[in-house]
Amino acid sequence: MIHILLSRWRQGHRTLPYPKTLPALPERLRGMPSLQGGACPAGCEACQKACPVEAIHPSPEGPRMDLGHCLFCGRCQETCPEGVIRFTRDHRLAVRDREHLQVFPGRELQLAAALEGELKRLLGRSLKLRVVSAGGCNGCEVDVNVLGTLAWDLGRFGIQYVASPRHADGILLCGPVTANMELAVRKTYEAVPGPKVVIAVGACAISGGPFRYQQEQRGGVGSLLPVDLHIPGCPPHPLTILDGLLRLLGRLEEEGRL
Amino acid sequence: MNEACFYVGRNGQAVALADVPDLEPAAFFEAIVAAVQEGRRLACLCADAQLRLFAVLADDGAGTLALARARLREPRYASITPRCPQAHLFEREMAEQFGIVPEGHPWLKPVRFQTLGVSGSPVEPGVMAFYRVEGEAVHEVAVGPVHAGVIEPGHFRFQCLGEEVLHLEISLGYQHRGLEQALVGGPHPLSLKFAETMAGDTSIGHGWAYCQALEALAGIDVAPRLQRVRGVALELERMANHTGDLGALAGDVGFLPTSSFCGRIRGDWLNLTAEACGSRLGRDWLKPGGLRYDLEPERARALRQRTAAVWADTRDAIELLWGAASVLNRFEAAGAVDPVQAREIGLVGVPARACGIRMDVRRDHPYGPYADHPVAVARAQNGNVHARAWVRWKELAESCRFLEEALAHLEAMPPAEEPARDLRLAPESLCVSMTEGWRGEVLHLVLTDGSGRFSRYKVVDPSFHNWFGLALALRGEQVSDFPLCNKSFNLSYCGFDL
Ligand code: SF4
Numbered sequence: 001m002i003h004i005l006l007s008r009w010r011q012g013h014r015t016l017p018y019p020k021t022l023p024a025l026p027e028r029l030r031g032m033p034s035l036q037g038g039a040c041p042a043g044c045e046a047c048q049k050a051c052p053v054e055a056i057h058p059s060p061e062g063p064r065m066d067l068g069h070c071l072f073c074g075r076c077q078e079t080c081p082e083g084v085i086r087f088t089r090d091h092r093l094a095v096r097d098r099e100h101l102q103v104f105p106g107r108e109l110q111l112a113a114a115l116e117g118e119l120k121r122l123l124g125r126s127l128k129l130r131v132v133s134a135g136g137c138n139g140c141e142v143d144v145n146v147l148g149t150l151a152w153d154l155g156r157f158g159i160q161y162v163a164s165p166r167h168a169d170g171i172l173l174c175g176p177v178t179a180n181m182e183l184a185v186r187k188t189y190e191a192v193p194g195p196k197v198v199i200a201v202g203a204c205a206i207s208g209g210p211f212r213y214q215q216e217q218r219g220g221v222g223s224l225l226p227v228d229l230h231i232p233g234c235p236p237h238p239l240t241i242l243d244g245l246l247r248l249l250g251r252l253e254e255e256g257r258l
Numbered sequence: 259m260n261e262a263c264f265y266v267g268r269n270g271q272a273v274a275l276a277d278v279p280d281l282e283p284a285a286f287f288e289a290i291v292a293a294v295q296e297g298r299r300l301a302c303l304c305a306d307a308q309l310r311l312f313a314v315l316a317d318d319g320a321g322t323l324a325l326a327r328a329r330l331r332e333p334r335y336a337s338i339t340p341r342c343p344q345a346h347l348f349e350r351e352m353a354e355q356f357g358i359v360p361e362g363h364p365w366l367k368p369v370r371f372q373t374l375g376v377s378g379s380p381v382e383p384g385v386m387a388f389y390r391v392e393g394e395a396v397h398e399v400a401v402g403p404v405h406a407g408v409i410e411p412g413h414f415r416f417q418c419l420g421e422e423v424l425h426l427e428i429s430l431g432y433q434h435r436g437l438e439q440a441l442v443g444g445p446h447p448l449s450l451k452f453a454e455t456m457a458g459d460t461s462i463g464h465g466w467a468y469c470q471a472l473e474a475l476a477g478i479d480v481a482p483r484l485q486r487v488r489g490v491a492l493e494l495e496r497m498a499n500h501t502g503d504l505g506a507l508a509g510d511v512g513f514l515p516t517s518s519f520c521g522r523i524r525g526d527w528l529n530l531t532a533e534a535c536g537s538r539l540g541r542d543w544l545k546p547g548g549l550r551y552d553l554e555p556e557r558a559r560a561l562r563q564r565t566a567a568v569w570a571d572t573r574d575a576i577e578l579l580w581g582a583a584s585v586l587n588r589f590e591a592a593g594a595v596d597p598v599q600a601r602e603i604g605l606v607g608v609p610a611r612a613c614g615i616r617m618d619v620r621r622d623h624p625y626g627p628y629a630d631h632p633v634a635v636a637r638a639q640n641g642n643v644h645a646r647a648w649v650r651w652k653e654l655a656e657s658c659r660f661l662e663e664a665l666a667h668l669e670a671m672p673p674a675e676e677p678a679r680d681l682r683l684a685p686e687s688l689c690v691s692m693t694e695g696w697r698g699e700v701l702h703l704v705l706t707d708g709s710g711r712f713s714r715y716k717v718v719d720p721s722f723h724n725w726f727g728l729a730l731a732l733r734g735e736q737v738s739d740f741p742l743c744n745k746s747f748n749l750s751y752c753g754f755d756l
Contacts, residue, residue: 003577003578003581004515004578007515007519007574007575007578008515010571010574011519011571011574011575014522026529026532026533026536027533027536028532028533028534028535028536028551029532029536030536030537050447051447052446052447052448052451053448071451071541072537073451073541073542074536074542074550075542130404131407131408132404132411133408133409133410133411133433134411134432135432135433135434135435135752136433136455136458136752137454137455137456137457137458137752138410138433138457138458138459138750138751138752139455139458139459139461139539139541140458141408141409141410141458142458142459142528142538142539143538144408145408146521146524146525146528148408148521149518149521149522149524149525150518150519150521150522151521151522151525161407161408163406163407164406165404175433176435178373178432178433178434178435179373179434180371180373180381180383180431180432180433180434181383181403181411181432181433183383184403184404184411184432188404210448210451210452210455211435211440211455213440213448214435214436214437214440215373215436216373216434216435216436217435234541235458235538235539237532237538238525
């Protein structure tokens with residue numbers, strides 16, 4: 001017992017002070033890309049050629065990027081001869097509408113707005129989610145899971161992962177939805193009592209991600225269910241996921257932060 | 259072993275296909291059975307659409323990989339599983355992927371309910387003849403595919419007599435994305451991503467196996483300094499996952515201090531990987547021919563300091579386990595695998611070492627930095643939950659030692675200018691590339707066609723060998739101990755399903 005107490009003392013209190021302050025993010029983190037307009041040489045297609053998932057295309061305004069497809073691999077940035085594409089460390093990426101993930105120079109990312117009305121009243125202070133892993137690589141699950149640990153302590157925001165869809169207010173889905181998981185995803189969704197939300201975490205759940213060309217999958221949860229929140233990344237940083245969840249609940253403005 | 263039947267090569271070596279003896283199918287299968295009886299391990303057995311067969315038999319003591327091939331004239335042959343249990347899942351896989359029937363296979367069932375089956379008719383996942391125990395007091399418990407935690411999908415059927423499990427049947431395939439088939443015709447821009455996402459928690463293990471295969475086939479040497487950085491990447495991956503697993507094991511026996519500390523510390527290890535390359539899972543850290551992100555002396559120094567701090571936390575959190583009688587009691591009483599059976603079914607990685615089997619690709623088939631900077635192989639004897647936890651604990655200490663040495667070295671050694679590499683692959687060649695991922699042996703068998711494109715890309719995740727071990731570990735246990743036993747293996751669903 002004494003050892004446990006000593007360890008407890010040594011390990012200390014480590015829950016991150018977020019959202020009061022931002023935790024230190026790695027220098028090389030690839031978050032929100034900044035795209036510069038008017039600098040692309042005529043006819044240049046370097047980024048498009050470098051991208052493994054057709055997430056970026058040249059256009060008259062500059063590169064157009066679909067963050068729902070992007071794997072944040074940074075290859076386009078590496079290849080661009082003019083330095084037009086630059087991944088910043090801004091972790092905020094979550095949006096409500098799929099269409100908002102289309103970005104180009106001059107179009108700011110429209111970060112997720114809070115739920116409204118009845119949903120906000122019901123879920124704003126207590127959101128129970130059933131996590132469904134539907135055919136990805138288990139990478140997003142790693143970062144979804146980590147939010148439940150003491151470092152992030154998701155519970156303090158009233159958000160919790162629950163064991164049964166019957167106890168849930170919605171589903172949080174990772175993976176492109178493989179053909180083999182389609183039925184299970186539908187059944188899980190149906191088992192959640194309404195009103196309910198659907199949250200797509202990661203490039204796979206939004207668009208199929210690296211598997212988007214595979215016939216074995218459905219190109220994301222949007223092909224089956226209405227999606228309320230899109231959180232891009234491959235996988236998204238835990239902070240990106242948490243930011244999205246808190247925005248959806250309108251908790252970030254409330255806490256007056258970030 | 260009949261040497262004439264095999265080409266005896268090594269890990270990460272490219273071989274001209276013509277140098278691998280092309281056997282008659284009957285002789286091919288006999289050679290496999292004989293080699294396994296003499297103590298070799300069937301690391302891979304696979305087919306391709308032209309009904310060509312390939313086998314890899316590992317001699318972990320001698321550090322060699324014996325390769326053989328054959329071509330079937332018709333899609334059927336006499337199953338070797340009755341004589342060589344290690345082949346059971348490989349034979350089922352060949353049947354599912356290419357319609358090759360292993361006649362007399364005692365357990366011919368779907369492996370992963372491949373969506374685009376050979377027959378072309380739609381496949382329904384989870385629909386098959388499950389093994390059933392009959393009897394008045396026998397009941398069946400079915401779980402999944404969707405589970406109660408943040409876990410991947412899979413279906414489990416327990417045949418129980420009261421609380422006691424008589425048999426567990428595991429039916430997977432829900433994560434099947436068709437990755438092997440998608441790699442054919444490559445390398446293309448997504449190939450490395452496919453490797454990294456075979457099992458996302460083993461991005462480095464699989465990514466490295468992919469890079470190593472390409473480098474061998476292109477005849478490229480990777481500078482020792484870069485190999486050392488890859489070693490750092492792989493060991494950081496091991497630290498994060500082993501720490502997480504030990505924490506989760508503590509959680510499953512209700513020992514909260516270690517469970518809550520380790521949950522957090524696992525994230526700290528992932529953050530170190532992100533410090534090096536921007537991604538917590540090490541995505542895009544490696545690339546064929548070298549690295550996308552180097553560890554410059556400055557960064558190596560910072561990383562070394564943080565490694566020491568995180569290791570102090572890790573040790574403190576995990577040592578509590580070994581002093582808690584309630585934990586040891588539960589760990590020691592659950593999930594034993596018989597060492598003889600472990601060999602027979604060909605377990606690899608942590609569960610094999612927990613049965614006293616001395617195997618570790620880093621030592622037996624060294625690659626990258628591990629020949630010059632060897633790691634000690636951790637082992638335990640009892641094959642139970644405790645043994646698997648103990649092996650992880652020992653491996654943590656050893657990986658940490660490797661990390662400190664490697665980072666100190668990198669601190670003193672600035673990066674050199676790397677020449678641009680030509681990654682044209684040798685045509686009509688074969689390479690078996692293995693790494694020791696944190697779960698165990700990761701194997702990629704890569705075959706090129708006449709123009710140097712992939713004509714077959716076979717992946718064997720350690721989970722492929724080990725899921726059956728979990729089923730064996732559950733025999734005679736209580737259903738309520740399933741989470742604990744399952745966690746002590748912590749196998750990959752997507753790595754199995756591909
Ligand atoms: S970072 Fe995104 S857009 Fe750029 S190449 Fe990678 S996947 Fe394509």
